[in-house]
Amino acid sequence: MLPVAEAEALILQAVQPLGTEWVELGSAQGRILSQTLCSPQDFPAQPTSSMDGYGVRFADVQQGIPCDLQVSETIPAGRAPATELQPGQAVRLYTGSVLPVGADTVVMQEYTQRLSEAQVRILKEPQQGEFVRPQGSFAQQGDPLLERGQRLEGAELAVLAALRQAVVPVFRQPRVAILSTGDELVPIQQVPGPGQIVDSNQYGLAALVQTAGGIPVKLGIVPDHPQVLRETMQQALGAADVVISSGGVSVGDFDYVEQLLEDLGGAIFIRSVAIKPGKPLTVARFSNLHGPDKLYFGLPGNPVSALVTFWRFLHPALRKIGGSLPPYLEVISATSLKDLHADGKREHYLWGRLHLKSDQAQFQPANSHNSGNLMNLTGCNGLAVLPIGTTQIPAGSPVQVLRLP
Ligand SMILES: Nc1nc2c(c(=O)[nH]1)N[C@H]1C(S)=C(S)[C@@H](COP(=O)(O)OP(=O)(O)OC[C@H]3O[C@@H](n4cnc5c(N)ncnc54)[C@H](O)[C@@H]3O)O[C@H]1N2
Numbered sequence: 035m036l037p038v039a040e041a042e043a044l045i046l047q048a049v050q051p052l053g054t055e056w057v058e059l060g061s062a063q064g065r066i067l068s069q070t071l072c073s074p075q076d077f078p079a080q081p082t083s084s085m086d087g088y089g090v091r092f093a094d095v096q097q098g099i100p101c102d103l104q105v106s107e108t109i110p111a112g113r114a115p116a117t118e119l120q121p122g123q124a125v126r127l128y129t130g131s132v133l134p135v136g137a138d139t140v141v142m143q144e145y146t147q148r149l150s151e152a153q154v155r156i157l158k159e160p161q162q163g164e165f166v167r168p169q170g171s172f173a174q175q176g177d178p179l180l181e182r183g184q185r186l187e188g189a190e191l192a193v194l195a196a197l198r199q200a201v202v203p204v205f206r207q208p209r210v211a212i213l214s215t216g217d218e219l220v221p222i223q224q225v226p227g228p229g230q231i232v233d234s235n236q237y238g239l240a241a242l243v244q245t246a247g248g249i250p251v252k253l254g255i256v257p258d259h260p261q262v263l264r265e266t267m268q269q270a271l272g273a274a275d276v277v278i279s280s281g282g283v284s285v286g287d288f289d290y291v292e293q294l295l296e297d298l299g300g301a302i303f304i305r306s307v308a309i310k311p312g313k314p315l316t317v318a319r320f321s322n323l324h325g326p327d328k329l330y331f332g333l334p335g336n337p338v339s340a341l342v343t344f345w346r347f348l349h350p351a352l353r354k355i356g357g358s359l360p361p362y363l364e365v366i367s368a369t370s371l372k373d374l375h376a377d378g379k380r381e382h383y384l385w386g387r388l389h390l391k392s393d394q395a396q397f398q399p400a401n402s403h404n405s406g407n408l409m410n411l412t413g414c415n416g417l418a419v420l421p422i423g424t425t426q427i428p429a430g431s432p433v434q435v436l437r438l439p
C-alpha cells in the first residue's frame with residue numbers, strides 16, 4: 035500500500051496541462067487563463083476626476099479660502115477637454131471626466147458655490163492632487179494584469195473586457211470518460227431486482243468532474259464480462275483525456291480491471307493506497323502518440339470510496355491538467371466536536387460538516403463512517419484526515435480537515 039502523499043505525488047508527476055484554445059469572453063467564465071496578459075495601455079488612459087466637482091490649479095486655491103475662480107468650460111465624462119486650464123480658472127467636472135492640462139486637483143461640488151454661469155467659489159482648501167486618478171495609476175502599459183493559471187470569474191472577465199480581449203486564451207478542459215462496472219448495476223430508469231442496485235457512482239462522479247473543471251463523458255454501465263469491459267475501456271481511452279471506472283478493482287473473481295489494464299498496454303503505477311476508504315485504487319498510464327499520456331483511474335466501487343478517492347486524487351490531477359495553479363486542495367485546521375476513531379493502519383478520511391467560525395473552524399463528523407453508505411455523505415463539506423498511526427482524536431482537539439471543493 036502506497037502512502038497517500040506518495041500516490042498523489044506520482045499522479046501529479048504523470049499529468050501535464052493540455053494545450054490552449056481561444057474562447058469568446060462571454061463563454062470564458064470558470065475557465066483557466068493559459069497565457070499571462072499584460073496591459074496594452076495605461077489605466078486610466080488620462081488623468082480623471084473621481085468626484086463631481088471642479089478641477090483647479092492647487093496653486094490658486096492655496097492662496098486663501100474662499101477663493102473665486104472663472105469657470106473655463108464644462109467637461110462631461112466621455113468628452114476631451116477643449117482648452118488648457120489657465121491661472122485663476124476652474125473647470126466643471128463630473129466623476130470620470132478627463133482633467134484638462136493645468137488642472138491638478140479636484141474640489142468636490144459640496145465644497146463649492148456656483149456664483150454665476152462664469153464664476154465658482156471654492157469654500158474649502160483641498161489637498162494637492164485630491165480626487166484625481168492620475169494617468170496609469172491603476173495599471174501601466176506592459177504591467178502583467180492576469181497571470182497564466184488564473185481562474186476567470188466576474189472580476190477577471192471585467193478586466194478582460196476593459197483590455198478589449200474579445201477572445202481569450204484558456205487551457206483546454208480535460209474530457210473525462212466515466213464507466214461503472216458490475217453485473218449488479220442497473221440504470222436509473224430500471225427498478226432494481228433482488229441484489230441489484232442503481233448505478234449512482236456515474237452521477238456523483240460526473241458532477242465532481244465538472245467541479246474539477248473537466249467535461250464528463252458518461253459511458254454507462256459495463257457488465258463484469260472481460261471482453262465487453264476491455265472494449266469499453268479501449269473506447270474510453272480513445273475518446274477522453276482521462277478515464278475513470280468504478281468497481282472491479284478488489285480481489286473478487288469478477289474484478290477484471292487490473293488485468294485488462296495490463297492487457298491493453300497500460301503501465302500500472304498504483305495498485306493500492308493506504309487510505310480508508312479507497313484502498314484498492316488502481317492507476318495506470320497509457321502513452322499517447324498524439325499528445326500527453328492518458329491516465330486510467332480504477333476507483334473502488336463502494337460509493338463513498340469512489341467519491342473520496344476522486345476528491346483526494348482526481349480533483350488535484352484534473353485541476354493540474356486543466357492548467358490551474360496549486361494548491362489544488364484546501365486543508366483547514368479545525369476543532370473536532372466529537373471523538374474521531376481510526377485503526378491507525380491507513381490514512382483515514384472521515385466525512386462531516388466544517389463550520390468556518392471567525393476564530394476557529396469546527397468539525398462535526400457524520401454519525402457513522404461506512405464506505406458503502408452513501409446516505410450520510412449528503413451535506414458534508416469536509417473530510418477530517420487521521421494520519422497513519424493516529425487511532426483517536428478526542429473531542430475538542432485540533433484536526434486537519436480537507437475542505438471539499
Ligand atoms: N476480500 C476482500 N474484499 C474486499 C477488499 C479486500 O481487500 N479484500 N477490499 C474492500 C474494499 S476496501 C473496497 S473499497 C471494495 C472495492 O471493491 P471493488 O472496487 O472491486 O468494487 P465492487 O466489488 O465492484 O463494488 C463494491 C460495492 O460497491 C457497489 N458499487 C459498485 N459500483 C457501483 C456504482 N456504480 N454505483 C453504486 N454502487 C456501486 C457494489 O454494488 C458493491 O456493493 O472491496 C472490498 N472488498
Ligand code: MOO
Pocket residue numbers: 309310311312313314334336339405406
Ligand atoms: O477502502 Mo474501502 O474503500 O474501505 O471501502
